[in-house]
Amino acid sequence: MATKYLALLTNIGAAKLAKATALGTKVEITQLAVGDGNGVLPTPNPAQTALVHELRRAPLNMLTVDPANASQIIAEQVIPEDVGGWWIREIGLFDKDGDMVAIANCAETYKPQLQEGSGRVQVIRVILIVSSTEAVTLKIDPAVVLATRQYVDSQLRAHEQSRNHPDASTTEKGFVQLSSSVTSDSESQAATSKAVKIAMDNANARLAKERNLADLPNPALARQNLQLGNSSTKNTGTTADTVAAGDDARITGAMQKNQNGGDIPDVAKFLQNLRLGVGAPAIGIPFFWPSSAMPNTVMTEWADMVFLKFNGATFSASTYPKLALVFPGLTLPESRGEFLRVWDDGRGVDSGRALLSAQLDAMQNLTGNIGDAQTSVNAAVKFTIASGVFSAVTGVRNSIGNTTIIADTPNNPSYVSFDASRQARTSTENRPRNIAFNFLVRAK
Incomplete structure (x- = not known):
């Protein structure tokens, strides 16, 4: 009997496999398609570039080398139970470029869908004999492929029986050892419920940052420990029992730095409290000056002061009221060309002298x-x-x-x-x- 069902490489597939073998590269088979041959069982033709009537194309689930024959590659796809409603008579394998690299036919089988009242998971498997299995590789998307129940069960059994698993790390999954320590800094152990409970108990005893110190059990003691005064409990404002904020002009009685002392209500009292005189020099105190120019024209900080010479001139008490307190006679002594002498003041060296009295030479x-x-x-x-x-x-x-x-x-x-x-x-x-x-x- 002549062979009725077969699978073979297409001309395109054979050429790509030969080139990959020669260059040491790989043919990446990515998808499997099924069709109904337009109702007729087709005979695979190497010259084909597409199925006679393709019904579904999806990623492969698996592409492996047959463990019983190293020259055979097994390609497998799982069709879920909610897909179907058509006959399967032809199969095609496609690479990453979308080229059909292998074609096969199969015994006619109907793939029902659940809406018809029956459904099944259909596994499509194609076995290819190639000259070099190393030149064929599989690229699959694990998010879209399906696995059969049998495959999953076998993998789980193998996993359960195996102890060949790597230790877990911060970058790789694997076996991990449990630990109840709450002081360890190990990155290869996992915390037990006991360790988590201890950590939670410690956390509950601490302040929560989102509470913004509202969970302080004793705010007064906390302020004392921080060495804060009672100002920390007062609001800022302009009324009594509030705290001034900076140089806010709204604060009652606050001096403003941009006034440079101009907003002092009682300058004389202010200077008295500072134990300073009313000027520099004070009004009425004679002093020596080394220039013919008036001090207020030389010293910018004295620009608003007035200076008079001791030349025997009179002055007005209304214009210079404070000077009149020192010189009630409203006349400044004529001192030009004279020597100054300290007042005797009862010593007896220069008896009989009065303050500011003139004395001829002798x-x-x-x-x-x-x-x-x-x-x-x-x-x-x-x-x-x-x-x-x-x-x-x-x-x-x-x-x-x-x-x-x-x-x-x-x-x-x-x-x-x-x-x-x-x-x-x-x-x-x-x-x-x-x-x-x-x-x-x-x-x-």
Whole structure:
């Protein structure tokens, strides 16, 4: 009897297999198609590029080398029970390029579908004899292929009987050892329910970040431990018992930094509390200045101040009220060309002086006498003197005036006195012209 059912490579398939064998590449068979041959059992023709009447094409489930014959390749596809309603008479295998590389016919079989009241899972298997099974490979999508119950059962039995499984890791599945430790950092062990419970109990005793500290059991103690004051319990605002926020102008009584102190309500009191004077220098305190230009034209920080010279000029109390407190006479002493002298203030060195009183220059007085030596003869001696610091001093009977003295007895000598105060200002000290000032020092 002649062969009625057969499977063979198409011309395209034979050429691709020969090329893959020569180049060391592979023919990737990906899909299997079935058809009904238009109602007639067809005879496979190597020249065919398609089935006579294709009804379904789907990915292969498996492509393996026959364990009993190394030259045979078994291609298999599972058709589920909800697909059918037609006869199967022809089969085609297709590669990744969509070319039909093998063709076969089979005994006519009807594939029912469930809507017809009967259904079955149909396994289509094609066995090819090829010259090199290494040149054929299978590329399948595990998401769309089906497996028979028999195949699954056999695989499970093999799995159960095998202990050749890799250990699990962070990158690969496999066997894993259980552990109840909650302190281990192992990446090759799995936590037991006990370990999970301990971890959960510990977690329940901790704060939940999504609660935003609302689950603190003792907020007051927490604030104390964080060394926070009672401001942490107050709201920001402008009313009593609230906390100021930055330099918000709405806060009652807040000074604004952009005012540079211009919003201080009582500047004098502010300076007093800081123990500072009202200016630099303070109003009414004399000081030395090394330039003919006024300080307010030299020092920009003194630009809003007014300076007057001690030149004997008067000033207005309404214009300079604070200066009038220091100089109630409304006249600044004439100090140009004068020396300054510290006020005696009861010491007794410069007695009788008043503050700001002027004093002319003076020198200590020089006194002395000019006269003849005592004579032993009764002869007249005549002195003629000029006016000024000199003055004649004689015996009573021989005094004839302030300019001429005649001494005519040895026991009554005459002489001329010298007194500088008759022409110059004298004092108990030598001094220049000066003005008295009271010098003070701040002690607190």
